Amino acid sequence: MNYKxxxxxxxxxxxxxxxFSCVNGQNQVEIPKMWNDVHADGTNDLLFQLNTGQIKGVLGVCVDKRDSQSQLMDYWIATDHTGNTPEGLLELKIPASKWGVFEVHGAMPDAMQTAWKQIFSEWFPSSQYKHAGTPDLEVYTNGNPSSPDYYSEIWIPLK
Structure with missing residues (x-):
């Protein structure tokens, strides 16, 4: 697993x-449907056009809201953007952080879901890092996400 x-x-x-609910992996079923929607309605193309920040690509942003009463998360499809927030879109500030940036190679959504599992089952237990508790990022580059050669990244905030 390549990372920096x-x-x-x-x-x-x-x-x-x-x-989304995280109960019984419902989020892993519903998030790919959200991606289908943003591709179909043109939002994905708009986000690539609005990508004026340092992270190049469209982001899947996981905001974990799980606690003792809730098994919920917010999932954003967004982009790193400087300037005003365009009408019809929401904004979220991502805090300064130390990040583990993990390379993901392969077709979506399987390659991304497999990488998440590896990070939490193999990398975290063998590293000195803990999750910082702020949003995680999936970085999707411009290209064919169905290609076996597709490149993307997972950014995890660390402490």
Whole structure:
């Protein structure tokens, strides 16, 4: 598993979000449907055009809201954007952090879901890092996400 550790100042994302249940992996079934929707309605293309920040690509942003009463998460499809938030989109500030940036190779959504499992079952237990508790990022580059050669990344905030 190829990764690097970087530090990045806070930044703003703009995009759309939905709330999902994490019970019985429901989020892993519903999030790919959200991606289908943003491809069909043109939001994905708009986000690539609005990508004026340092992270190049469209982001899947996981905001864990799980606690003792709730098994919910917000999932954003967004982009790193400087400037005003365009009408019809929401914004979220991502705090400054140390990040583990993990390479993901392969077709979506399987390659991404497999990488998440590896990070939490293999990498975290063998590293000195803990999850910082702020949003995670999936970075999707411009290209064919169905290609076996497709490149993407997972950014995890670390402490």
């Amino acid at each position: 550790i970087i530090e990045k100042e806070s930044f703003k994302i703009v995009g759309v979000k939905r709330e």
